[in-house]
Amino acid sequence: MSKLSKMSKRILSGCLALCFIAMLSVTTIYASMAVYGSEKVGYVVSTKQLRKKTNTYDDSALNKKYRSYMTYGAKVWKDCGVLTLKRNKSSVNKIKTYSDIESTINANAKCWVWGDPANGKIVKFQISFNTGLMNGRVELKNKVTAAHEIGHSLGLLDLHESRNSDKLMYGSRGTATKPTAADIKGAKYATRK
Amino acid sequence: MKKGVIWGLISALTIVTSAVGTNIYLSAKQAEKHCTISASRVSYTLDESIEEADAVAEIQIGGVVEEKNDSDLPKTIHKAHVLEIYKGSLPDEINILQDGTYHMPISDNPIMEKGEKYLLVMKKSTLHNDYDQLYWILKEYFVSGNQAVETLPTGGLTAEEEEMRTYDSVKNWNRDMVQKESELTYESEIVNKSDLVEMIEEVE
Numbered sequence: 001m002s003k004l005s006k007m008s009k010r011i012l013s014g015c016l017a018l019c020f021i022a023m024l025s026v027t028t029i030y031a032s033m034a035v036y037g038s039e040k041v042g043y044v045v046s047t048k049q050l051r052k053k054t055n056t057y058d059d060s061a062l063n064k065k066y067r068s069y070m071t072y073g074a075k076v077w078k079d080c081g082v083l084t085l086k087r088n089k090s091s092v093n094k095i096k097t098y099s100d101i102e103s104t105i106n107a108n109a110k111c112w113v114w115g116d117p118a119n120g121k122i123v124k125f126q127i128s129f130n131t132g133l134m135n136g137r138v139e140l141k142n143k144v145t146a147a148h149e150i151g152h153s154l155g156l157l158d159l160h161e162s163r164n165s166d167k168l169m170y171g172s173r174g175t176a177t178k179p180t181a182a183d184i185k186g187a188k189y190a191t192r193k
Numbered sequence: 194m195k196k197g198v199i200w201g202l203i204s205a206l207t208i209v210t211s212a213v214g215t216n217i218y219l220s221a222k223q224a225e226k227h228c229t230i231s232a233s234r235v236s237y238t239l240d241e242s243i244e245e246a247d248a249v250a251e252i253q254i255g256g257v258v259e260e261k262n263d264s265d266l267p268k269t270i271h272k273a274h275v276l277e278i279y280k281g282s283l284p285d286e287i288n289i290l291q292d293g294t295y296h297m298p299i300s301d302n303p304i305m306e307k308g309e310k311y312l313l314v315m316k317k318s319t320l321h322n323d324y325d326q327l328y329w330i331l332k333e334y335f336v337s338g339n340q341a342v343e344t345l346p347t348g349g350l351t352a353e354e355e356e357m358r359t360y361d362s363v364k365n366w367n368r369d370m371v372q373k374e375s376e377l378t379y380e381s382e383i384v385n386k387s388d389l390v391e392m393i394e395e396v397e
Binding site for chain 2: 006009010013014016039046048096098100101102103104105106107108109110111112113114120123128133145148149152157158160161162171172173
């Protein structure tokens with residue numbers, strides 16, 4: 001009887017230890033998946049965020065037209081009091097162009113983080129404009145694309161539900177030409193110190 | 194009594210070593226630099242994409258042939274077996290060009306995996322001369338059984354698309370579909386594949 005009781009105590013302590021480890025793992029996985037905001041509130045912030053209010057970019061590889069798109073993008077974010085983005089040739093944040101007509105991607109933003117890929121500060125970004133697709137579009141659309149990509153460089157994610165088609169961070173065919181109140185709210189969270 | 198103490202010590206040691214292990218793992222991860230890619234896409238309705246496409250077909254992915262990292266945007270070439278053709282003419286085996294790679298995927302478009310079935314609206318590639326039957330993707334739906342889910346977001350749905358029957362993933366449990374939905378960074382409706390095919394054939 002006493003042997004049985006000891007055995008059950010051992011099994012119990014083993015189970016407790018396993019539960020503890022499982023809880024730790026679940027917490028870690030949940031924390032790594034968590035994002036701030038939702039489609040419902042009109043902004044979704046990645047777990048990777050800029051966490052500062054000023055940044056720089058190097059657009060020396062761009063022609064005058066594409067430089068003007070970036071200037072517009074930087075201006076609309078500055079005007080709403082979220083981020084001051086200055087041009088600087090020695091910046092690690094590069095703006096480039098490339099041409100690829102066999103793709104549905106107009107432009108892309110690559111963001112690098114140090115440490116845990118699911119939870120870190122953005123330390124470097126690169127925005128690339130696909131001239132193969134963007135050259136045929138009206139200028140305002142391209143300027144808005146630049147502003148949208150800058151949004152990604154802060155840590156904002158694309159919105160996909162049609163109720164958010166009036167937001168700057170809507171993934172495609174959006175109507176916004178500058179950050180809306182919801183975009184600003186998300187961006188302020190992503191750039192908090 | 195002694196045995197009790199030993200067992201207690203073993204349990205404590207297990208907890209401590211797992212905590213230390215987790216810490217070492219996280220520290221090692223912090224020494225790495227990681228990259229994520231977000232993309233702005235051209236919008237297509239299903240009708241527009243079919244009209245522009247060279248081929249529309251259901252295919253099964255056979256595996257990765259090559260990862261191309263020589264341009265600004267990394268790309269993956271998959272080999273695929275053609276299961277059903279809805280537009281154009283295709284040989285039994287084709288190659289599919291997808292933006293992103295396993296290590297650098299585009300955040301809203303998971304890399305296709307061996308064995309998975311997709312309904313693709315495609316254009317023939319003319320830029321990669323080393324591949325004869327290479328197609329790039331305008332619209333992409335992951336399919337399993339009679340369920341389909343869009344895995345490449347290219348704009349909102351048209352009124353006609355919204356009329357397609359949808360599935361509730363809980364009520365109509367499909368393990369592969371639930372797995373695919375969990376890979377998406379956005380909510381995408383699971384639609385009835387027969388309805389989708391009917392729409393495609395109507396455009397055709």
